[in-house]
Amino acid sequence: xxxxxxxxxxxxxxxxxxxxxxxxxxxxxxxxxxxxxxxxxxxxxxxxxxxxxxxxxxxxxxxxxxxxxxxxxxxxxxxxxxxxxxxxxxxxxxxxxxxxxxxxxxxxxxxxxxxxxxxxxxxxxxxxxxxxxxxxxxxxxxxxxxxxxxxxxxxxxxxxxxxxxxxxxxxxxxxx
Amino acid sequence: xxxxxxxxxxxxxxxxxxxxxxxxxxxxxxxxxxxxxxxxxxxxxxxxxxxxxxxxxxxxxxxxxxxxxxxxxxxxxxxxxxxxxxxxxxxxxxxxxxxxxxxxxxxxxxxxxxxxxxxxxxxxxxxxxxxxxxxxxxxxxxxxxxxxxxxxxxxxxxxxxxxxxxxxxxxxxxxx
DNA sequence: GCATCATATGTACGCTCGTACACATGGGAT
DNA sequence: ATCCCATGTGTACGAGCGTACATATGATGC
Numbered sequence: 001x002x003x004x005x006x007x008x009x010x011x012x013x014x015x016x017x018x019x020x021x022x023x024x025x026x027x028x029x030x031x032x033x034x035x036x037x038x039x040x041x042x043x044x045x046x047x048x049x050x051x052x053x054x055x056x057x058x059x060x061x062x063x064x065x066x067x068x069x070x071x072x073x074x075x076x077x078x079x080x081x082x083x084x085x086x087x088x089x090x091x092x093x094x095x096x097x098x099x100x101x102x103x104x105x106x107x108x109x110x111x112x113x114x115x116x117x118x119x120x121x122x123x124x125x126x127x128x129x130x131x132x133x134x135x136x137x138x139x140x141x142x143x144x145x146x147x148x149x150x151x152x153x154x155x156x157x158x159x160x161x162x163x164x165x166x167x168x169x170x171x172x173x174x175x176x
Numbered sequence: 177x178x179x180x181x182x183x184x185x186x187x188x189x190x191x192x193x194x195x196x197x198x199x200x201x202x203x204x205x206x207x208x209x210x211x212x213x214x215x216x217x218x219x220x221x222x223x224x225x226x227x228x229x230x231x232x233x234x235x236x237x238x239x240x241x242x243x244x245x246x247x248x249x250x251x252x253x254x255x256x257x258x259x260x261x262x263x264x265x266x267x268x269x270x271x272x273x274x275x276x277x278x279x280x281x282x283x284x285x286x287x288x289x290x291x292x293x294x295x296x297x298x299x300x301x302x303x304x305x306x307x308x309x310x311x312x313x314x315x316x317x318x319x320x321x322x323x324x325x326x327x328x329x330x331x332x333x334x335x336x337x338x339x340x341x342x343x344x345x346x347x348x349x350x351x352x
Numbered sequence: 353g354c355a356t357c358a359t360a361t362g363t364a365c366g367c368t369c370g371t372a373c374a375c376a377t378g379g380g381a382t
Numbered sequence: 383a384t385c386c387c388a389t390g391t392g393t394a395c396g397a398g399c400g401t402a403c404a405t406a407t408g409a410t411g412c
Contacts, residue, residue, distance in 0.1 A: 005359070005360080005408065006359095006360090030398075030399065031401090032398075040360090041360075042362080042363095044360060044361075046400080047361090052400085102288060102289075109285045109329075109333070111333045111334075112281060112285065112332055113201040113202070113278075121333045122334040125330060125333070125334060139345065139346075143323070143345075143346040143349070145326070146326030147322055147323050147326055147346075148326070149326035149329050150321070150322030150323055150324070150327075151326075153322070153329070154321070154322055154325070156288055157284070157287045157288055157298070157301070158297060158298040159294050159298070169315065170319040170350065173349055173352050174349050174350060181377085181378070181379075181390080182389095185389085206369065207369080207371090208368075209368095218392085219373095222370080224389090
């Protein structure tokens with residue numbers, strides 16, 4: 001009954017959704033679980049996000065900024081050795097916040113089956129590609145992006161560990 | 177009441193699961209939906225596959241053979257120009273049976289959140305890597321695999337179309 | 353002040369889900 | 383011929399789900 005007129009309500013629901021998805025995966029995400037995590041009544045989550053897709057889009061948009069932030073903060077794009085810089089930032093991201101990386105990828109990959117998420121996933125790819133394009137030609141940027149995705153996938157899917165030197169070598173070859 | 181002692185019961189349930197997952201995605205997969213698709217009673221699916229993970233593992237194992245079959249049949253590994261061969265087979269797979277490719281990837285990516293699927297996903301990566309290793313050194317094979325995953329992902333996630341020439345160029349650079 | 357309307361709340365309905373379990377059936381070992 | 387048990391069948395239970403909706407509240411514009 002408390003906390004009527006909570007100006008941050010919507011944002012708190014998104015944050016709660018990210019926590020729930022991070023803990024239990026997308027399968028554990030529902031209006032109710034998010035409501036419980038955010039400590040708001042069920043009706044509040046359904047009011048702000050009529051469908052789960054709406055909530056997913058908001059969560060994906062926010063989670064997407066995780067890697068972008070790491071990428072910008074690392075200065076890898078300004079590194080003299082771009083391949084080494086990318087390999088380093090990927091390692092920082094994968095080893096620094098593995099659950100966060102898993103969540104980000106899960107949301108990203110969810111676009112495969114949820115058309116509503118595709119524009120967001122596509123925009124992320126475009127924006128990251130654009131950052132790379134500031135350093136290198138468009139084709140190489142796109143290939144680097146694909147390679148980064150593939151390497152992350154191999155690490156996350158097989159549960160293996162990240163091999164920075166191998167990544168650097170692969171990036172270097174693509175850069176040519 | 178009919179069809180007692182159906183020796184192919186288990187296999188028919190797996191086939192039904194693949195059809196359901198292909199049509200409605202993993203989210204639409206349940207003991208009941210599979211039972212309905214296979215035209216068997218609910219108890220039959222729960223008997224042969226106590227948990228959904230059991231069923232997923234069986235489906236993933238079977239679906240995994242799709243790309244491998246295309247890869248073998250294409251003769252890409254025997255192609256003089258490995259990069260061109262891989263780019264061609266990827267195009268055949270993505271354009272020839274898009275729903276099948278989506279399903280295979282969805283099952284593959286499900287390993288991210290379902291530990292039970294990880295060994296299967298890891299084995300697929302190993303086996304495909306081994307096929308490539310017959311043609312090229314192990315590091316390059318692994319990088320090629322990552323790049324193939326990444327390129328497929330970009331196509332499937334963004335809904336874009338596959339650019340074979342771009343893929344060939346990227347493969348070529350990795351091969352060096 | 354007052355009307356308006358976006359926001360917030362609680363409850364209820366019908367559905368599907370996983371799971372459990374009691375019972376039926378008949379192939380194959382003995 | 384008989385028994386065992388893997389396999390097959392039907393039903394029920396409790397839980398969680400999305401959704402809808404009637405109602406409450408107070409910020410905001412006038």
